[in-house]
Amino acid sequence: MAAEDQFKKVISHAKEYGYVFPSSEIYDGLSAVYDYGQNGVALKNNIRAYWWKAMVQMHENIVGIDAAIFMHPTTWKASGHVDAFNDPLIDNKDSKKRYRADVLIEDYVGKLDTKIEKEVAKAAKRFGDQFDKEQFLSTNLRVLKYKERGSEILARMGKSLGNEDLADVKALIEELEITCPLSGSRNWTDVKQFNLMFGTKLGASAESATDLFLRPETAQGIFVNFSNVQKTGRMKIPFGIAQTGKAFRNEIVARQFIFRMREFEQMEMQFFIQPGTQKEWYDHWKKTRLNWHLSLGMGPDNYRFHDHDKLAHYADAACDIEFRFPFGFKELEGIHSRTDFDLSSHEKFSSKKLQYFDHERSESYVPYVLETSVGLDRMFLAVFSNALQEETLEDGSQRTVLKLPAVLAPTKVAVFPLVKKDGLPEIAQSIVNELKWDMEIAYDEKDAVGRRYRRQDALGTPFCITVDHQTAEDQTVTLRHRDTMKQQRVAISELSEVLKKEVSMRTWLERI
Numbered sequence: 001m002a003a004e005d006q007f008k009k010v011i012s013h014a015k016e017y018g019y020v021f022p023s024s025e026i027y028d029g030l031s032a033v034y035d036y037g038q039n040g041v042a043l044k045n046n047i048r049a050y051w052w053k054a055m056v057q058m059h060e061n062i063v064g065i066d067a068a069i070f071m072h073p074t075t076w077k078a079s080g081h082v083d084a085f086n087d088p089l090i091d092n093k094d095s096k097k098r099y100r101a102d103v104l105i106e107d108y109v110g111k112l113d114t115k116i117e118k119e120v121a122k123a124a125k126r127f128g129d130q131f132d133k134e135q136f137l138s139t140n141l142r143v144l145k146y147k148e149r150g151s152e153i154l155a156r157m158g159k160s161l162g163n164e165d166l167a168d169v170k171a172l173i174e175e176l177e178i179t180c181p182l183s184g185s186r187n188w189t190d191v192k193q194f195n196l197m198f199g200t201k202l203g204a205s206a207e208s209a210t211d212l213f214l215r216p217e218t219a220q221g222i223f224v225n226f227s228n229v230q231k232t233g234r235m236k237i238p239f240g241i242a243q244t245g246k247a248f249r250n251e252i253v254a255r256q257f258i259f260r261m262r263e264f265e266q267m268e269m270q271f272f273i274q275p276g277t278q279k280e281w282y283d284h285w286k287k288t289r290l291n292w293h294l295s296l297g298m299g300p301d302n303y304r305f306h307d308h309d310k311l312a313h314y315a316d317a318a319c320d321i322e323f324r325f326p327f328g329f330k331e332l333e334g335i336h337s338r339t340d341f342d343l344s345s346h347e348k349f350s351s352k353k354l355q356y357f358d359h360e361r362s363e364s365y366v367p368y369v370l371e372t373s374v375g376l377d378r379m380f381l382a383v384f385s386n387a388l389q390e391e392t393l394e395d396g397s398q399r400t401v402l403k404l405p406a407v408l409a410p411t412k413v414a415v416f417p418l419v420k421k422d423g424l425p426e427i428a429q430s431i432v433n434e435l436k437w438d439m440e441i442a443y444d445e446k447d448a449v450g451r452r453y454r455r456q457d458a459l460g461t462p463f464c465i466t467v468d469h470q471t472a473e474d475q476t477v478t479l480r481h482r483d484t485m486k487q488q489r490v491a492i493s494e495l496s497e498v499l500k501k502e503v504s505m506r507t508w509l510e511r512i
């Protein structure tokens, strides 16, 4: 299936099966805002819990907080967001469409990557078993030319953006002959900076109201609570503070479904370390976070690291974990070495000491920080789009199956009586009543059993249990596996143990 069709299928499937709805749809929706439905909320909660357990529960030296969305407005002055949380925008004069100038350029470089992938595919076909991908990538002249071109373009863009040389960003767009995807023209305005924070007001009367911002990232709630947590939790460096919560950005172009939203949720962890140790912790967290993603079994080929060419004002090293979304490799998570920028800046603006006294070294210092930041909605899209598959079965029929990792699936098991009589519904109900203590269960007695299986396949339910006439005789049921469609006979008394092993967080977390 073409990538574009696959993506459309993802969006319509998400709606049809109660995962994601456009916000306020009865009023024709609100641009780039989405609501999660009955299954979506469960998938989202499970992803959040999987992250929280891996980061907080499994690390003795990481604790969590839940800071408010509203923060004192000086926070955003200190963090640099008031002055520097901008995206470069450019308008096409013919289509009147607005774009992020850096994204237009990155998409151009993305096309060079696609050309490289095509060269690799061609060569793999030509050389068959003899093909050595690494060697090909490092020696093929055409590939090297594309790579060099891509790096040159990104380096120039990074430099121009870093120097605030917006005229050069426009010049680059013109030199690359980038056209508007809508009008096809190269009739561009100048590049301008656009601040992404949403403003709002606090207070009842117009005169006394204070201007506030909706937080554009959750990280600052952690920094301003650094001393509270360190002192009350008697935390010793190195230690981390984790938080999940909503963030808001007035994105210039919010497309691609829940990939880029104006209201979204982040899962962030700030790890406080001794200055000078940032390189080793940067490598540590890159590896640990990638392993977390890999533990979900979505395939190592779907991830890659991308080092930042343009470092944010607070960082001395930064990279993204990119995922192969239906529209190509894009950022899923950011790992940033934030130096002591945030804590030092909050010290300056608040005149409060945000330091750590190191008893072993008998000295105080402002800790350095390593951040891991992953978008919950992007993670949802990665999991959901990767899971959705169309299969042609042996008998030639088609099935739509949502191969969600069992640990994340909204419903773990669906229980069916084969027929609605002979006491089978009662046995099925008793199985539901037993299993529901430990996992999310559905009960379904409508339609032929084959159709019920298909319905659960499309919903992403990893296991189905069918109660039939043999059950009444020997207390066994059929356990059907979603991905392989294999069926096995299992004693009712063993169901709970067998299923708990498959769906428990522990089983999956042990793979990290």
Ligand code: ATP
Pocket: 217, 249, 251, 258, 259, 260, 261, 262, 264, 265, 266, 331, 332, 333, 334, 373, 374, 375, 376, 377, 378
């Ligand atoms: P991008 O380059 O895609 O705009 P970013 O580099 O600005 O993202 P960060 O500030 O590093 O993103 O935020 C950390 C994570 O939050 C991202 O890796 C992403 O998963 C998520 N995220 C950021 N912006 C959005 C958004 N508008 N909608 C959904 N998720 C987002």
